[in-house]
Amino acid sequence: MPIPPALLTPDLSTPTDVRLLHSVLHNPGIPPTSTIEAAKRLAAWTAVDKHVLPEHKVIGIGSGSTVPYVVERIVAQGHEVNKDRVFIPTGFQSKELIVNANLRLGDVDQYPIIDVTVDGADEVDHDLNCIKGGGGCHLREKVLAEAADTFVVVADYRKNSEVLGTTFIQGIPIEVASFAYAKVLQNLHLIGSPKAVLRMAKAKAGPVVSDNGNFIIDAPFPAEMMKDPYTLLTRIKMLTGVVEVGLFCQMAKAAYFGNQDGSVTVKWHDGRVEKYNCCIDLRQYVRYLCSHALHWLRSQFAFTFRSKSPLPSSAVERCHHPVWLSVGSTPMDTIVSMHRTASLVLLSYNALMIMSRVYPHT
Numbered sequence: 001m002p003i004p005p006a007l008l009t010p011d012l013s014t015p016t017d018v019r020l021l022h023s024v025l026h027n028p029g030i031p032p033t034s035t036i037e038a039a040k041r042l043a044a045w046t047a048v049d050k051h052v053l054p055e056h057k058v059i060g061i062g063s064g065s066t067v068p069y070v071v072e073r074i075v076a077q078g079h080e081v082n083k084d085r086v087f088i089p090t091g092f093q094s095k096e097l098i099v100n101a102n103l104r105l106g107d108v109d110q111y112p113i114i115d116v117t118v119d120g121a122d123e124v125d126h127d128l129n130c131i132k133g134g135g136g137c138h139l140r141e142k143v144l145a146e147a148a149d150t151f152v153v154v155a156d157y158r159k160n161s162e163v164l165g166t167t168f169i170q171g172i173p174i175e176v177a178s179f180a181y182a183k184v185l186q187n188l189h190l191i192g193s194p195k196a197v198l199r200m201a202k203a204k205a206g207p208v209v210s211d212n213g214n215f216i217i218d219a220p221f222p223a224e225m226m227k228d229p230y231t232l233l234t235r236i237k238m239l240t241g242v243v244e245v246g247l248f249c250q251m252a253k254a255a256y257f258g259n260q261d262g263s264v265t266v267k268w269h270d271g272r273v274e275k276y277n278c279c280i281d282l283r284q285y286v287r288y289l290c291s292h293a294l295h296w297l298r299s300q301f302a303f304t305f306r307s308k309s310p311l312p313s314s315a316v317e318r319c320h321h322p323v324w325l326s327v328g329s330t331p332m333d334t335i336v337s338m339h340r341t342a343s344l345v346l347l348s349y350n351a352l353m354i355m356s357r358v359y360p361h362t
């Protein structure tokens with residue numbers, strides 16, 4: 001959502017202006033989705049850095065709103081490494097992402113063995129079981145997850161749960177042959193999901209039709225049943241007419257969650273949990289954000305940015321006005337040339353969060 005120009009002052013150099021901008025940015029009227037976007041990006045970039053290696057030549061690209069950041073990071077690996085790679089999409093959206101990024105498109109019928117697949121998830125439990133299919137792509141997603149030597153999940157902190165169904169409450173997505181949907185619904189009601197419904201389209205009359213021409217049912221089950229997702233998966237999959245179930249049981253090698261504080265939590269298939277404070281290059285990341293944010297601000301508003309003299313490190317650590325720090329070009333350099341003490345990482349992350357709210361595509 002654009003920030004009303006009247007609320008923005010063209011001069012960010014005085015503390016008053018900074019406070020104004022700061023309060024505008026934290027106004028509850030401005031949705032906090034960009035914090036979430038930044039968390040998605042952190043997770044995606046970290047997972048790509050760790051798992052999409054130069055020797056990987058066949059790469060599965062999942063679906064959802066986190067995956068564009070996966071592609072973004074893969075593109076950043078450079079033409080030299082990408083020119084010999086082929087990318088396999090899980091649906092229309094990822095196909096578009098691959099084509100628009102000028103990466104080579106392939107299909108899983110040509111490449112049934114994939115080096116690594118990176119995908120989003122709707123929710124992930126302590127055992128790396130996932131609910132997938134919020135975007136209705138879980139049939140192809142499961143095929144690509146299974147075909148991959150390594151399947152990695154990327155998501156923001158909201159998806160990190162102990163038990164499935166805690167935050168993603170609309171139910172398990174189930175792709176069904178369209179002519180069989182009423183029968184499958186009836187059977188789902190009988191096996192414990194009385195509220196299972198056919199997913200209806202938002203900008204079309206009638207049901208959602210998957211990329212494979214099937215219908216999708218959303219079936220919420222009681223918490224007790226969600227605690228044993230594998231048993232539930234097999235029961236649902238046995239219903240005639242079911243094409244695929246959006247429960248991915250112990251398929252992922254690791255799940256990366258971007259957190260609000262700029263850290264990334266990694267849950268591994270063997271139960272290990274790691275936390276990276278900031279394993280992407282913070283300097284590169286903040287520079288990237290600021291250059292885009294500045295560009296965008298300049299295109300939207302009559303801003304002039306004053307250059308400021310470098311701040312001493314003590315001032316940086318005390319400063320509670322990350323906008324001022326991140327927007328001013330010289331202090332920005334001061335920040336990035338200082339080293340990554342914990343407080344500096346946090347401070348920079350705040351700056352990053354705020355800049356990402358200013359710049360809506362970040």
Ligand SMILES: O=C(CO)[C@H](O)[C@H](O)COP(=O)(O)O
Nearest residue numbers: 064065066120133134135137
């Ligand atoms: O399973 C999916 C689509 O079928 C997506 O990966 C899942 O819905 C997560 O998407 P997002 O990253 O937008 O939350």
